[in-house]
Amino acid sequence: MTASAPVSIPVFKLYGEQQDWLSPDLLHCETISLRSRVHDWEIRPHRHADLCQLLYVHKGRARVEIEGQFHELAPSAIQVIPPLCVHGFQFSPNVEGFVLTLAAPLVAQLQAQLGGSMSALQRVASYPAGKDRNYLNSLFSALQSEYVSAQPARDMLLKSLISVLLVWVTRQVIQRREARQIPQRGREYLNLFNQQVEALFHEQPSVEQLAHRVGISVAHLNSICRELAGQSALQIMHQRLLLEAKRHLIYTPMSVSEVADSLGFVDPAYFARFFRRLTGTSPSGFRTDRTDSVNPV
Template identity: 30%
Template sequence: MDDLSALAQLRLVAIPRLAAGGRWRVEAMRAYSEPCLLWFTKGQGRITLAGQTRGYTANNAIFIPPGVMHGFEVGPQVFGTAVFFGRDSKVTLPKEPHHLRIRETFVAQELNITLDAIQREMDSDSPAHDRATRHYLGLLSVWLERQIAKAAPDVQKPDAARRLVARYTTLLEQEFRSGMGVAEFAASLGVTPTHLTRCCKQACNRPASALLHDRLIFEARRLLSETDLPVGLIAGSLGFTSPAYFTRAFQHQVGKSPSAFRRAP
């Protein structure tokens, strides 16, 4: 894919807009198929990234590679920008997730200026605006690399429990449609369901089953709101043994049936 096609996939979205249509769109566990940078400029909340829950505040930058499960709170006072780089981005980006707490004002301002410049060039019809966008994206890439290197000495290596939960969420993102339960996931990871749940509670204060159900119900909500697929087909595509079982599970978590959720404005 050429650079122009890759740039066409680039989007900058105000973080509050990500929750348009329901806060479940950001709070439930799910993964993107493209790299994403969340830059919070105001407010605070909690984010679960690769199975580990942390607090975030203003001037926090969170890089999420494709396929990494996450979910975060977006309260009414939370503002910032989400950068979606596209599936075919040519930008040099980290391979691992990172949560950066930016304490120097001038460093935060550097990122604000770069994001403003990217958006301005994307909106422009001036000559070479696409080339300017690529160059500003390169500066964003350099900013990320430098801040990750600066933070490295203070980053604690995850313990065994958190490493296990990260492996679980990676496998869960790959296999959540398979109908596997927590016992099958635990067996694939070489641990007992009890140990896996204990580690999940330690890392994100939620049992392993809650992460699985959250991921399934997010996908169900997405399919119900964005497609016309019959409820029975959605249930089958997500590994539920019957539409009735799917309906009970959905209603328990959402508070309304799949059909009622689809009809709601």
């Protein structure tokens, strides 16, 4: 049995074109249907040596293959495809959208303007349009319209529109990066908050005081507590206070008044109301119930 020859992935300027890049433009913009219709709505796996592409789908179905991995690109969304990345597409006949191709010199110019943020064009990623769907529809439509026109200052307007688009993509990259960082940062803040609660709950500090010690606002602290602990900051503080009250009532002979005083309650009656609100019973009733359960008759 003879070994099969290795599969050779073609390198095209644009899919289906073997010739060099003929246009003086450093970009190319066309509708998805223009090229995919000719190929029966399927663009087979290929790669571009020095071109970056942004596929924008705002209607219909697009199945994207990237380096042998498949995913559905739900409308409306942008797919970024860096140079030399093997990619292919399968579209539904009702697909609507655009393919924007940027040559390496133009990408380099944009990279110089945006600095490190231009890493948005150096990795495979897809970005849902979300609330910006109409905005992106208009932006890509304007790009396509200007690309096929011969109006004065065409190059200037094209570069301006592309800059606007790439700012949008870059902001998505930054938001996604920050979203990944928030949980870890939030856990760090929650740990600091719990440490402060543990150290100071006897003094019954305010939420504002503990938020100040953690170094964030009350609103931010509450948001983190609700997201990661399922409770507000005040509820966490009250639960720690309640736990200590229960410990005193169960394991010490202290009177209810003494327990209240040890936990920073200036009024035993207020302590009793606090305890009943969180447990549904009075401190004395809680102690009696626990004593009876430990020493049944």
